[in-house]
Amino acid sequence: MKQQILIIGAGFGGMWSALSAVRLLDQHQRLDVAVTLLAPQAELRVRPRFYESDLSTTVAPLDPLFDAVGVQFVQGSATRIDAAGRRVIYRSASGAQAELNFDRLILASGSQVARPPLAGIDRFAFDVDSLESAQKLEAHLQSLCDKPASQARNTVVVVGGGFTGIETATEMPARLRAILGDEADVRVIVVDMGKQVGSVMGEQIASVIAEASDTLGVTWKLGSPVSMVDEHGVQLDNGERIEASTVVWTVGVKASPLTQQIDGERDAFGRLHVDRNLKVLGQDAIYATGDTAYAAVDELGNHALMTCQHAIALGRSSGNNAAADLLGIEPIPYSQPKYVTCLDLGAWGAVFTEGWERKVVLTGKEGKELKMQINTQWIYPPEAKREIALAAADPLIPVVA
Ligand SMILES: Cc1cc2nc3c(=O)[nH]c(=O)nc-3n(C[C@H](O)[C@H](O)[C@H](O)COP(=O)(O)OP(=O)(O)OC[C@H]3O[C@@H](n4cnc5c(N)ncnc54)[C@H](O)[C@@H]3O)c2cc1C
DSSP, X not given: OOEEEEEEOOSHHHHHHHHHHHHHHHHTTOTTEEEEEEESSSEEEOGGGXXXXXXXXXXXXXXXXXXXXXXXEEEEEEEEEETXXXXXXXXXXXXXXXXXXXSEEEEOOOEEEOOOSOBXXXXXEEOSSSHHHHHHHHHHHHHGGGSOOOXXXXXXXXXXXXXXXXXXXXXXXXXXXXXXXXXXXXXXEEXXXXXXXXXXXXXXXXXXXXXXXXXXXXXXXXXXXXXXXXXXXXXXTTSOEEEOSEEEEOOOEEEOGGGGGSOSOBOTTOOEEBOTTOBBTTOSSEEEOGGGEEOBOSSSSOBOOSSHHHHHHHHHHHHHHHHHHHHTOXXXXXXXXXXXXXXXXXXXXXXXXXXXXXXXXXXXXXHHHHHHHIIIIITSOOOSOHHHHHHHTOTTSOOOO
């Protein structure tokens, strides 16, 4: 019987794990090891684009790629990981319970926005975390033009001024005007706990975010958290109220709940601590990758962030190393010392920075050209041709955006 490398998740971490595992097995001509990927859909859902209005091109089918390289795809959702028994229980597409055995498991089930237990948040706040929630937001925005004109109708509150909040907010004036008309008096307000615009992103990039916000007419309410969301807007902790028909929640993110089923140390986001080869500390057959892994990127104490920039490189490493483990050959330790940020700032452009301190390198139109290239080409799956796809999965290829 074939040995099994089982991967949970078809995001950046999972897709690249599958390709890099097949790549190494191929190089060693090991036909006795199978690579199986379990996920609800054979699709790469490009989450970094879910703040956009046109979601039609944010999903890339993976069936042709998996067929080309020989990854077995199983449609379903993992419900239980039995580490000792080396099996994963899952609910299949038809709703039936089934299980898959593994010799090595790679957990690549990603992350989700962390909604705190706040009054009204589940009923009235939108988010841009998943394809379904982004589609729901877009449908709601489209429906605004059927409502009588009012300041609340024309107002979007974005809760959270981090990466996702900034991209969502700076895109929003154009999205609203496309629906409500060029002359509409639209208001986009970012509510953030920080003391300064964009402060969570670092000092250098913050001034660029402030300039773009001013130009676009995006305003910031700083220093007070939201205490309640209702049908007509938000209440802040300091007593202030903002009337808004649309509230988008972007604060906080947490690793997939499947991480809780694996014994091991976790960070504040629920990510599993892994060694340099991305094996979960304390486990002998389980790897974590992408947003489920708390992984050192260098020898200086920096760790991977929950970004697709890191998930791509983590995936290429985890797949290679899980396969290497089964083959009894040397793994290639994960290393990703270069870190960049490319933040979309709507019609103003984008800002590209280098390093952990986020030194500004490109802004405006130049930044935007790079962002478009990253978001529409670089992070998409490779061509569904065996040689091309496997070559692209080399763990030594540096990921630079
Ligand atoms: C709006 C937004 C903007 C972003 N912008 C950027 C950006 O500009 N740059 C950047 O680098 N990053 C960005 N990110 C972050 C980036 O999208 C994530 O870090 C990345 O998607 C993580 O990849 P992943 O493979 O770990 O997880 P995901 O992409 O979340 O994929 C997880 C996979 O696991 C599957 N799965 C989940 N649960 C189960 C289960 N129980 N059983 C089976 N399968 C399961 C899912 O269906 C999915 O296929 C952004 C995210 C958002 C939401």
